[in-house]
Amino acid sequence: MKTFFPFNQLKDISITKKLYFVIGTMAVLIVVELGTLWFSIHTLSAVRALVSAEGLWSKAQKDAAYQLQKYRYSHNAADYEAFQNFMSVPNGDHKTRVELLKPDFDIAIARQGFLEGRVDADDIDGMISMLRRFYRISYISKAIGIWTAGDSMITKLVIIGEILHNEISSGHPSEEILNKIASEIDPLNVQLTQLEDNFSLTLGEGSRWLEHIILKLLFVVALTVEISGLVMSITVSRGITKGLKEITRAANRIKKGDLTDRAAIFARDEIGKVALTMNQMTDQLVQSNKELGQFAYITSHDLQEPLRTITNYTDLFQEDYRGKLGDEGDKYLNSINKATVRMSNLIKDILEYSRIGKNKVFESVDCNKIVNDVLHDLETAIQESNAVINVGKLPVINGYSELRSLFQNLISNAIKYRKKDQQLVIDIGASKGEDEWNFWVKDNGIGIENIYFERIFTIFQKLHSQKEYPGTGIGLANCKKIVELHGGKIWVSSEPNIGSTFYFTIPQIT
Ligand code: ADP
Numbered sequence: 001m002k003t004f005f006p007f008n009q010l011k012d013i014s015i016t017k018k019l020y021f022v023i024g025t026m027a028v029l030i031v032v033e034l035g036t037l038w039f040s041i042h043t044l045s046a047v048r049a050l051v052s053a054e055g056l057w058s059k060a061q062k063d064a065a066y067q068l069q070k071y072r073y074s075h076n077a078a079d080y081e082a083f084q085n086f087m088s089v090p091n092g093d094h095k096t097r098v099e100l101l102k103p104d105f106d107i108a109i110a111r112q113g114f115l116e117g118r119v120d121a122d123d124i125d126g127m128i129s130m131l132r133r134f135y136r137i138s139y140i141s142k143a144i145g146i147w148t149a150g151d152s153m154i155t156k157l158v159i160i161g162e163i164l165h166n167e168i169s170s171g172h173p174s175e176e177i178l179n180k181i182a183s184e185i186d187p188l189n190v191q192l193t194q195l196e197d198n199f200s201l202t203l204g205e206g207s208r209w210l211e212h213i214i215l216k217l218l219f220v221v222a223l224t225v226e227i228s229g230l231v232m233s234i235t236v237s238r239g240i241t242k243g244l245k246e247i248t249r250a251a252n253r254i255k256k257g258d259l260t261d262r263a264a265i266f267a268r269d270e271i272g273k274v275a276l277t278m279n280q281m282t283d284q285l286v287q288s289n290k291e292l293g294q295f296a297y298i299t300s301h302d303l304q305e306p307l308r309t310i311t312n313y314t315d316l317f318q319e320d321y322r323g324k325l326g327d328e329g330d331k332y333l334n335s336i337n338k339a340t341v342r343m344s345n346l347i348k349d350i351l352e353y354s355r356i357g358k359n360k361v362f363e364s365v366d367c368n369k370i371v372n373d374v375l376h377d378l379e380t381a382i383q384e385s386n387a388v389i390n391v392g393k394l395p396v397i398n399g400y401s402e403l404r405s406l407f408q409n410l411i412s413n414a415i416k417y418r419k420k421d422q423q424l425v426i427d428i429g430a431s432k433g434e435d436e437w438n439f440w441v442k443d444n445g446i447g448i449e450n451i452y453f454e455r456i457f458t459i460f461q462k463l464h465s466q467k468e469y470p471g472t473g474i475g476l477a478n479c480k481k482i483v484e485l486h487g488g489k490i491w492v493s494s495e496p497n498i499g500s501t502f503y504f505t506i507p508q509i510t
Contacts, residue, residue: 040217157192311344387414424443427441435507436508
């Protein structure tokens with residue numbers, strides 16, 4: 001599968017660093033998410049604060065209008081003072097608005113304006129940043145437009161107040177003039193109420209729009225955090241699992257004796273290093289096996305010579321002195337004879353084992369012919385065991401001459417490991433698979449327990465007593481080597497006291 005890792009080279013860094021990378025990235029994304037949340041909450045609360053500032057603004061404007069109407073009849077300077085006091089709220093907000101729209105805006109003046117407008121000191125900075133940041137957003141710019149219109153009406157109210165105050169302070173106020181001036185207050189008040197309503201509606205819509213946007217934004221950020229965290233974790237853990245699975249796979253193959261297998265290296269992290277070390281170890285093992293094979297070959301080859309001398313002299317000795325040395329002497333001679341036979345079999349088998357694949361010649365092999373030859377060679381043993389041997393139709397295949405030795409080992413084992421009290425039947429056959437030939441050699445002998453099914457193919461493994469079933473423990477290791485030389489597999493299926501079937505496959509090579 002194609003890696004999801006953001007940068008391909010990151011797959012080569014150590015697992016610890018990969019984990020740090022994932023956790024680090026997650027932490028950064030969570031900080032981004034929290035930042036977005038913080039920003040959203042602040043912006044929304046600034047909008048809410050602006051709405052409540054507008055509430056204060058309109059209440060003060062209404063109270064101011066009321067005080068002005070009261071002053072017109074009471075002519076009491078305290079009422080005019082109260083009017084001016086109430087007017088300080090819209091005037092303060094006006095100061096802030098004008099300052100905010102200046103390119104070289106002074107935050108201190110803007111703050112002071114809102115303070116005069118009785119805005120809570122804690123809300124001021126948030127409101128100022130929100131207005132500066134979003135003044136281009138339609139809802140905010142519309143609200144500022146309404147605010148500006150409201151301010152110009154407030155200016156009118158101030159002027160009306162001044163004219164009224166001048167008329168009353170003149171000492172001889174004209175009722176007619178006072179009535180005329182006061183008649184302008186209510187229409188202005190109505191107009192201002194409309195503007196105030198519009199302002200609230202616009203900000204209400206704006207805050208709903210903003211909430212909507214913020215929710216979407218938070219959803220997208222949260223989704224990004226979750227998905228990227230998930231993708232990174234899956235990618236890192238897949239990388240680890242893939243590497244470990246590959247090492248386990250190769251180790252199992254190597255354990256089963258396939259020394260040609262190597263673990264694929266997917267990354268240069270710790271797992272990659274383990275795979276590399278295991279591959280190097282296997283190379284070393286192959287090399288040692290080779291050297292060991294050579295050593296076995298040379299020593300067994302060199303042992304043949306002195307052994308031949310011992311055998312020859314023992315034969316001579318037996319011919320000349322049998323019966324003359326007494327029972328004890330004959331017993332010793334027999335023992336020497338048996339030991340030399342065993343030793344020469346062992347040397348022969350070791351030599352054969354080390355020779356497999358050495359001078360391999362790929363040729364057309366008629367399996368019928370080689371099985372017949374083997375049966376001919378084993379004629380004495382077959383007669384002694386009174387075996388019934390059924391040979392099916394065997395193919396002519398492309399392979400190495402060692403195939404003969406393979407059949408030889410399997411058939412002679414079937415004869416050797418027979419049950420003494422039962423008619424021995426051996427079936428030899430083959431069937432054609434998709435890309436290979438499947439062969440079997442089946443007997444009804446003493447059988448093998450399933451815990452030994454793999455072990456018997458390892459050199460020098462013997463399950464049965466040496467006295468009853470003499471052997472070297474090399475035959476099946478030979479068979480495995482020969483089958484694997486062809487790229488095939490060999491295995492056994494058996495039940496103690498029922499019999500064994502040895503199967504092997506030989507790929508069809510052209
Ligand atoms: P050996 O020289 O002892 O026959 P092999 O490598 O041919 O060595 O076989 C290994 C062991 O597998 C044998 O010692 C025997 O215990 C067991 N074995 C092999 N073939 C058979 C069989 N046909 N039936 C039962 N046991 C078998």
